[in-house]
Amino acid sequence: MGKISDAIYEIHYMDTIASKDSPIHRIHPLIKLLTAIAYIWFTVSFDKYNVAGLLTMVIYPVVVFSVSGTSFRHSVKKLRVILPIILLMGILNPFFEQTPRFTFYGIIVTNGMVSGFTLIVKGCFAVLGSYLLIATTTIESLCYALNLLHVPKILVTQILLTYRYITVLMSEANHIFEAYILRAPFQKGVHFKVWGSLLGQLLLRSIDRAGALYDSMVLRGYNGEFRYTQLRRLQWQDFAYLAAWAGAFAVLRYTDFLNMVGNLFV
Amino acid sequence: MHMADALLSPAVGGVMYAASAATAVYSAKKIKDEFDPKKIPVMGIMGAFVFAAQMINFSIPGTGSSGHICGGLLLSAILGPYAGFLSMIAVLLIQCLLFADGGILALGANIWNMAFYACFFGYFCIYKPFTKNGFSVGKIIAASVIGCILSLQLGAFSVVLETSISGISELPFGTFVASMLPIHLAIGLVEGLITAAVLVFLLQARPELLDAEATENKFSLKKVLVIMGIIVVLVGGALSLFASSYPDGLEWSIFQVTESEELESDGNIHDTLAGVQEDTAVLPDYSFSGSDSAAGTSVSGIVGAGIVALFCILLCAIFGVFKKKKQLES
Numbered sequence: 237m238g239k240i241s242d243a244i245y246e247i248h249y250m251d252t253i254a255s256k257d258s259p260i261h262r263i264h265p266l267i268k269l270l271t272a273i274a275y276i277w278f279t280v281s282f283d284k285y286n287v288a289g290l291l292t293m294v295i296y297p298v299v300v301f302s303v304s305g306t307s308f309r310h311s312v313k314k315l316r317v318i319l320p321i322i323l324l325m326g327i328l329n330p331f332f333e334q335t336p337r338f339t340f341y342g343i344i345v346t347n348g349m350v351s352g353f354t355l356i357v358k359g360c361f362a363v364l365g366s367y368l369l370i371a372t373t374t375i376e377s378l379c380y381a382l383n384l385l386h387v388p389k390i391l392v393t394q395i396l397l398t399y400r401y402i403t404v405l406m407s408e409a410n411h412i413f414e415a416y417i418l419r420a421p422f423q424k425g426v427h428f429k430v431w432g433s434l435l436g437q438l439l440l441r442s443i444d445r446a447g448a449l450y451d452s453m454v455l456r457g458y459n460g461e462f463r464y465t466q467l468r469r470l471q472w473q474d475f476a477y478l479a480a481w482a483g484a485f486a487v488l489r490y491t492d493f494l495n496m497v498g499n500l501f502v
Numbered sequence: 503m504h505m506a507d508a509l510l511s512p513a514v515g516g517v518m519y520a521a522s523a524a525t526a527v528y529s530a531k532k533i534k535d536e537f538d539p540k541k542i543p544v545m546g547i548m549g550a551f552v553f554a555a556q557m558i559n560f561s562i563p564g565t566g567s568s569g570h571i572c573g574g575l576l577l578s579a580i581l582g583p584y585a586g587f588l589s590m591i592a593v594l595l596i597q598c599l600l601f602a603d604g605g606i607l608a609l610g611a612n613i614w615n616m617a618f619y620a621c622f623f624g625y626f627c628i629y630k631p632f633t634k635n636g637f638s639v640g641k642i643i644a645a646s647v648i649g650c651i652l653s654l655q656l657g658a659f660s661v662v663l664e665t666s667i668s669g670i671s672e673l674p675f676g677t678f679v680a681s682m683l684p685i686h687l688a689i690g691l692v693e694g695l696i697t698a699a700v701l702v703f704l705l706q707a708r709p710e711l712l713d714a715e716a717t718e719n720k721f722s723l724k725k726v727l728v729i730m731g732i733i734v735v736l737v738g739g740a741l742s743l744f745a746s747s748y749p750d751g752l753e754w755s756i757f758q759v760t761e762s763e764e765l766e767s768d769g770n771i772h773d774t775l776a777g778v779q780e781d782t783a784v785l786p787d788y789s790f791s792g793s794d795s796a797a798g799t800s801v802s803g804i805v806g807a808g809i810v811a812l813f814c815i816l817l818c819a820i821f822g823v824f825k826k827k828k829q830l831e832s
Contacts, residue, residue, distance in 0.1 A: 240557045243601070250600055276607045281512045284670065314602035318506045325509065325671050332672035348672050355508055355670060362507030366606045370599045378599070388530035390542065394592040397546020402553050402596065409554040425561035432699030435555055435571070436707060439580075439700060443711070446547035450540050459539065 240410040244403050253306060254374045260304035264474040265377035266384050271481045272369035278485040279361045284351040285337070290358065292488045296481065297364040306371045314367050315360055322359035326352035375399045404445075409438055503657055503686070504597070505612055507605030511668035518664065519610030525618060526591055529584035541585060548577055549589040553596070560696055571696045574620025575629060575649050579701055580711060583625040590617035611664050615657040623656060624649035637705055637712055643698040650694030651687060658686035 254261075260268075275296050282290040301308050333348030370378075379392045412434060416426060426434055450458075487493060507515070533541065552573035559570055573593070577586035594612055597603040604612045632645035662678045665671055671678070704711055 239559075240554075243557060247600060273606060276507050276605065277512050280507055280510065280515075280607060317602045318504075318605075322506055322508055325665075325673065329672040332674060351672060359506050359508035362605050362607065363602050366507075366599060367602060369606075375596075375599075388527060390530045390533050391526060391588050391591060393542060394546055394549060394588050395595055397543060398549035398553065398589070398592040399596055401547050401550035405547070405550045405554040406557060409558055413558055423561060425559035427561060428695070428699075431560055431696050432703035435558070435696070435700045436703030438555065439551060439704070440708060442547050442551040443544065443708075446544040449543045449547060453543060454539075 240406050240413065244406050244410070247403055249310075250370060251374065253310075253371050256305070256372075258304045258372070260300055260368075260372045263372075263477050264381075264468065264470050265373050266381040266470070267474040267478045268369055268373050269378065269381045269385075271478055272365050274478075274482050274485055275365045276362045278489045279365065280358050281489065282354065282358070284354050285347065287350060287354055287357075288494050289488065289492070290354055290361075292493050293361055293485070295484070295488070297361065297368060300368045300372070304368070304372050306368065311364055311367045311371070315363055318359060318363055319356075322356055326355040326359075328352075329355065401445075401449075405438070405442055408441060412438055503612075503616055503654075503661060504594075504604035505608040505615070505661060505664070507607040509665050509668065509670055510605075510608050510611060511670065512607070514664050514668045515607040515610060517610075518608075518614050522591075522610040522613040522618065525622075526588065526613075529587045532584040533588065541581070545581060545585045545589045546592070548581055549592045552577060552589070552593050560692070571700075572616060572620065572650075572654075572693050574617050575624045575646060575653065575694075576697045576700060578621045578625040579629060579646075579697075580704070583621045586625070587617050587621040590621060611660070615660045615664075619653040619656040619660075620650070624653035628652060637709070639702050639705070642701045642705060643695075646698035646701060647691065647694035650697055651690035654686045654690035654693065655683060658682045 275293070279290070279293050282293075300306070301311075329352035330346055330348035333346065333351060335347045336344045337347050337350055338345050373381075376396065379396050382392050382395070383389070413426075416430075416434060417423070420427065510518075533545075552571070555571050555573065557570070574586065574590050577589050580586075581589065591613055594604065594617065595609065598606060598609055598612070628649035629645045632641050632648075659679065659682070662675065662682050666675045666678065701712065
């Protein structure tokens with residue numbers, strides 16, 4: 237059963253690379269979260285025909301990939317999930333918007349082609365932005381950042397608990413599914429006659445596990461509220477990081493940066 | 503149905519975040535008011551269960567293909583709508599961050615499309631009315647299948663609406679709707695059948711799990727209507743300000759044929775009826791009469807969405823009357 241084991245491996249891998257040490261890893265999680273949101277926000281706000289401007293936003297992933305030492309090859313795997321939908325939408329654009337925009341070596345480039353291309357680029361940049369956030373920040377740190385943003389504590393606790401138990405329950409699901417497939421080797425999925433009992437068994441085991449978890453939490457002093465220890469205070473370097481990137485994004489978004497740079501040399 | 507960041511404009515993404523965040527805060531408050539410390543770990547584990555269950559493929563009889571569960575209605579049936587909604591948020595957030603399934607900016611929209619409709623609309627409007635007088639295999643199957651199909655249809659329609667309002671895709675609205683809704687009808691049916699199979703299993707193996715939830719969360723049409731009312735104002739009012747000035751799907755098709763967005767008329771009957779319509783329409787062409795203001799467009803949005811909402815309420819009321827009549831007769 238490749239799918240579940242792959243997913244378990246993926247979670248462990250992300251946990252490992254997020255716990256590494258680099259200047260980016262050391263930035264406060266709240267600042268990294270806000271920077272990632274700002275990057276995605278500015279990227280998707282580009283006009284659908286502004287290809288040149290949009291491409292300048294590549295600077296953020298390039299810098300963060302190189303400074304944090306994160307593997308670009310692995311991030312391409314993430315693009316595989318979302319790319320088919322974006323590609324489909326982007327490829328359809330030329331069929332529905334055929335107004336000519338410019339000619340490139342005799343080939344007429346239409347508005348639809350340009351908007352389709354920017355859609356695909358935006359999609360890739362947005363995925364890279366969120367990938368770089370989670371590749372340099374652990375889920376625990378992110379939950380701490382959400383706590384600072386006054387996200388309801390119950391929700392933050394849910395994220396932490398769900399994340400902690402995903403691998404446990406996925407392993408259990410893997411065992412159940414493997415046992416089933418070994419007894420039904422030529423089936424594509426679970427036969428409809430056992431849909432309820434197969435998933436129901438997993439559900440009952442999960443509920444029993446939740447009971448055990450609650451008991452163990454109570455024994456450690458849980459009384460309905462989770463308490464979080466402060467990771468570390470925000471420092472001036474964190475604010476400088478956020479200000480620098482926010483400034484850079486604003487310049488790239490609202491000025492004709494490429495022409496400005498070009499004019500300096502021409 | 504997970505939307506990528508590139509499919510949304512920042513304005514639409516922001517509005518959907520606000521709507522989902524408001525619902526999450528309200529749900530968190532409801533859970534806090536219940537004060538059942540045991541529920542917190544159960545919610546966390548159930549979120550992880552949905553995550554694991556989504557990885558298992560279920561073969562669809564007679565098609566040769568397979569589907570998987572989404573989990574919103576299942577979580578609501580076991581945990582209740584508020585706890586189910588929060589658990590689904592945790593699942594969607596982790597999917598978005600770890601597996602790039604949906605984007606950070608689009609998270610608000612994804613929560614709305616996949617968790618809100620299943621946990622609140624599917625639960626309060628379909629599952630709860632079906633099962634409020636007790637559980638049976640038939641009731642659970644009907645509630646799960648109808649609940650999942652309608653929730654997914656609403657979710658799929660919202661995806662089209664959000665993408666179209668964002669002005670990202672050149673795909674005409676009508677074509678987009680026609681491609682999204684039928685496929686999600688099939689997906690909803692499979693999801694509904696899997697949900698029903700699990701709930702029926704629970705009914706037979708551990709019925710107290712369903713009963714425990716059924717005694718809480720009394721059906722409140724008033725609350726659902728208040729929430730829907732806020733959404734109507736948000737979607738109809740705020741989002742219509744960002745509405746595209748480009749022609750809609752039908753206008754686009756007409757433009758391709760006639761090079762005009764409206765068909766020319768040459769009959770007296772048409773002219774007379776058009777005159778009557780112009781004189782009686784409160785907001786002709788989505789603006790106040792004789793005005794082109796954004797306020798007019800916004801009010802048109804609210805009025806339009808309000809009329810649709812009223813129509814839905816009317817349908818609910820008619821079904822309710824028939825149901826009560828039947829109950830009295832029996």
